[in-house]
Amino acid sequence: MLSPDYPPNHPLFPRPRIGVLLMNLGTPDSADTRAVRRYLAEFLSDPRVVEIPKLLWQPILRGAILTTRPKKSAHAYQQVWTEAGSPLAAVTRAQAAALKDAFGADVLVDWAMRYGNPAIGDRLRAMKEAGCERILLAPLYPQYCAATTATANDKAFGALATMRWQPAIRTLPPYYDDPAYIDALARSVTAGLATLDFAPDAIVASFHGMPQRTLELGDPYHCHCRKTARLLGEALGRPLTVAFQSRFGRAKWLEPATDTTLEALAAAGTRKVAILAPGFSADCLETLEELAIRGRESFIAAGGTHFAYLPCLNDSDAGIAMLRGLLARELEGWIRAA
Incomplete structure (x- = not known):
């Protein structure tokens, strides 16, 4: 032994x-x-x-x-x-x-x-x-x-x-309210906005949706999303429009919905929009297809003229x-x- x-x-x-x-x-x-x-x-x-x-x-x-x-x-x-x-x-x-x-x-x-x-x-x-x-x-x-x-x-x-x-x-x-996360988001968004050939009239923060029932049962997700958006808006020096995407089925989901929000913004006279997805750590189907492609189509069809999707943090520095x-x-x- x-x-x-x-x-x-x-x-x-x-x-x-x-x-x-x-x-x-x-x-x-x-x-x-x-x-x-x-x-x-x-x-x-x-x-x-x-x-x-x-x-x-x-x-x-x-x-x-x-x-x-x-x-x-x-x-x-x-x-x-x-x-x-x-x-x-x-x-x-x-x-x-x-x-x-x-x-x-x-x-x-x-x-x-x-x-x-x-x-x-x-x-x-x-x-x-x-x-x-x-x-x-x-x-x-x-x-x-x-x-x-x-x-x-x-x-x-x-x-x-x-x-x-x-x-x-x-x-x-x-880590929805962690200073390091908010700072990384703010720097990423600022860098992304600097590459655009237009200044957005509104910036939309789109989070993945969840049934309203989850909030009522005590899931903190909705509150976490709202706090992330508030802190990021403060870091950027301008408020963000919060919306929730990817509805599925007939149940009531967290609101407002991203697609209807984009259409409502355009209908109200907002012509230039930038959108980001701060609930996703990596770009995926829901960001690249649902937001960057279909989101653009919805906004332009409703009267918008300029649309930009700002990428997730991904593997950026x-x-x-x-x-x-x-x-x-x-x-x-x-x-x-x-």
């Missing part, structure tokens, strides 16, 4: 590592209808996303929705798909790569998707096999929502439940510096003790 004083850096006992797992929503494996149907089936079967009893919801999902929606969604994905795959996957991969050496040789940074690939459970097991005895789960959602932050953590905890020897776990908290700071704060103690 080996002595308790056996050297900790001996090859048989390699130095324990720390893992940082960046987690985002998800994406189909390709932009064809079959892959999109598979992705939507997983996404819309999550009880955190659709809070309707399974016996009532699944027949609807497997019937009308999955027989009609995948083709329409596939067309939307095809408009924004890149050589590196979906924008969301490409950006999240780039974020992980940019943070690879940010915390030292003993810290492994990886990425995963809640729905689709690479799967959260697969990457957690890979981290464990690589010697990570402590893992920071980092859902890249600035504003907390049960349908985003919580379900990503749920998936990770489900994978941990299958492990006999679990690593220690921390989770990145929401400001965005990576902000993430590095947030993650380093959550790794305090672990890095010193490792």
Whole structure:
């Protein structure tokens, strides 16, 4: 038997590592209808996303929705798909790569998707096999929502439940009002506005929508979005028009809706608009197709003349510096003790 004083850096006992797992929503494996149907089936079967009893919801999902929606969604994905795959996957991969050496040789940074690939459970097991005895789960959602932050953590905890020897776990908290996040947004928006050939009459902050019921049940998401917009407006020195996009189904959703807001602005005489999506850490279908393409069409059709979509933080210098700071704060103690 080996002595308790056996050297900790001996090859048989390699130095324990720390893992940082960046987690985002998800994406189909390709932009064809079959892959999109598979992705939507997983996404819309999550009880955190659709809070309707399974016996009532699944027949609807497997019937009308999955027989009609995948083709329409596939067309939307095809408009924004890149050589590196979906924008969301490409950006999240780039974020992980940019943070690879940010915390030292003993810290492994990886990425995963809640729905689709690479799967959260697969990457957690890979981290464990690589010697990570402590893992920071980092859902890249600035504003907390049960349908985003919580379900990503749920998936990770489900994978941990299958492990006999679990690593220690921390989770990145929401950072909707963190000064570093607001500052990164303000610098990004300011830089984006400087590239335009027009001065916008209004700046719209579009957040992903959620059913009104989630707010009534106590989800803080709506409040987090409103505070982000207020703080960003203060940093920019001008108020932002807040709206919520991506309505789905017949239930009442958070308002005002982004599409109707853009149309109302144009109808009221606002001719020049810039729009951003401060609830997204990476550009994706909802920003590049829904806002940059369809949002523009709605605004121009309603009488607007100038429209600009300002990109997310993505893997920009400001965005990576902000993430590095947030993650380093959550790794305090672990890095010193490792």
